[in-house]
Each structure stands twice: as C-alpha cells, then as structure tokens.
Amino acid sequence: MLQSPPSSQDTALPDPSPWNGQPIVLVGLMGAGKSTVGRRLAVRLGLPFVDADTEIETAAGMSIPDIFERFGEAYFRDGERRVIARLMDGERRVIATGGGAFIDQKTRETILAHAFAVWLDAKPSVLADRVSRRDTRPLLRGKDPLKVLEELARVRNPFYAMAPLRVSSHRAPHDATVNAILKALGQI
Numbered sequence: 001m002l003q004s005p006p007s008s009q010d011t012a013l014p015d016p017s018p019w020n021g022q023p024i025v026l027v028g029l030m031g032a033g034k035s036t037v038g039r040r041l042a043v044r045l046g047l048p049f050v051d052a053d054t055e056i057e058t059a060a061g062m063s064i065p066d067i068f069e070r071f072g073e074a075y076f077r078d079g080e081r082r083v084i085a086r087l088m089d090g091e092r093r094v095i096a097t098g099g100g101a102f103i104d105q106k107t108r109e110t111i112l113a114h115a116f117a118v119w120l121d122a123k124p125s126v127l128a129d130r131v132s133r134r135d136t137r138p139l140l141r142g143k144d145p146l147k148v149l150e151e152l153a154r155v156r157n158p159f160y161a162m163a164p165l166r167v168s169s170h171r172a173p174h175d176a177t178v179n180a181i182l183k184a185l186g187q188i
Contacts, residue, residue: 019187023087023091024047024095024181024185025095025116025118026038026097026120027160028099028169029122029124029127029149029153029156031127032099032121033120033122033169037174039094040174044178045187047093050093052080052095052097052098055083056076059079060079073100080101080104081106081110084107088114100156102162103155116185117163118164120167120169120177121166121167124152127145127149129171132145168180
C-alpha cells in the first residue's frame with residue numbers, strides 16, 4: 001500500500017552529496033531509461049551493471065508479467081524488496097530498478113541507507129512514446145500509456161524526489177543523460 005510522501009519539494013537537493021563509491025541505484029518511472037542508462041553509466045565508471053528486474057525474474061524462475069498475472073503486484077513487490085536488499089551488499093555497481101521499487105518504503109529506506117539514488121525524471125509524454133514500442137509492461141496492458149504514466153507520475157514523483165540526485169531524461173541520446181549523471185557525481 002502506498003504511503004504519503006513527506007511534505008517536501010519535488011526536486012532533488014540543489015547540491016547533492018558527492019558520490020563516495022557506494023552502489024548507484026537508478027530510480028524513476030518506466031521508460032525513463034534506467035536499464036539503458038545504467039548499462040552505459042556502468043561502462044563509463046568501470047563498474048558491473050545489475051538490472052533488478054532481471055534478478056527478480058531469475059530468482060522467481062518466471063517473467064515479471066507472469067509474476068504479476070499469477071501472484072499479483074503485492075507478491076511481486078515483496079520479492080523485489082528482497083532482491084534489491086540482496087544487491088545492497090556494499091559492492092560498487094550500478095543498479096537499475098523497476099519503476100515501483102522506490103515507492104515501497106522499506107525498499108526506499110534500504111536504497112537510501114546503502115546506495116546513492118539517482119532519479120531519472122522524464123515527462124509522461126516522453127515516457128509514453130518510449131514504452132509504446134513494446135507490450136511488456138504489466139501496468140500498461142490494455143490501457144492508454146499516457147494516461148497511466150501521468151497518474152503514476154502524479155503519485156510517484158514525490159517519492160522519486162527523495163533521491164539525492166535528479167537528472168532529466170529527455171528526447172536526447174542516452175549518453176547525454178549518462179554525462180549529466182557523471183558530471184553531477186564529479187566523475188567528469
């Protein structure tokens with residue numbers, strides 16, 4: 001169940017703390033580019049990349065859409081929480097999370113305590129264009145992607161805003177987003 005976010009501005013802190021080598025966790029709505037940007041960021045930093053959704057599928061032995069269909073979202077979120085907690089073992093790496101991971105209070109607390117969270121923020125219209133290319137997103141099945149993403153942004157963005165770093169993900173090459181993250185982390 002969603003809990004109300006604390007009352008704060010929906011923007012990241014103006015001067016994020018410098019990255020001190022802990023895992024970097026990318027958060028944000030579906031289609032923001034967490035996996036693609038994460039892979040490229042990991043290469044640039046010389047770190048391993050882990051996609052939490054892939055780890056969840058491996059642990060469950062089935063796809064995320066199948067988990068949602070067979071067991072429901074609550075079951076999926078519980079497994080997601082456990083997998084992400086396992087990934088917070090202190091190893092330097094870049095981790096892409098699913099869009100709902102950071103909304104879960106326990107998962108968010110784990111990420112904020114053991115990693116450096118980066119919110120990839122994009123407008124719902126940009127996200128709808130990106131996610132409409134594949135029919136693999138359980139929350140969008142049979143629905144208007146733009147309307148769903150606008151509602152998800154309304155509910156989830158206040159939670160994502162708790163990440164120490166906010167980077168805009170525009171209709172630009174993913175390398176522009178990677179460069180913006182690296183600059184904010186003091187790596188270029």
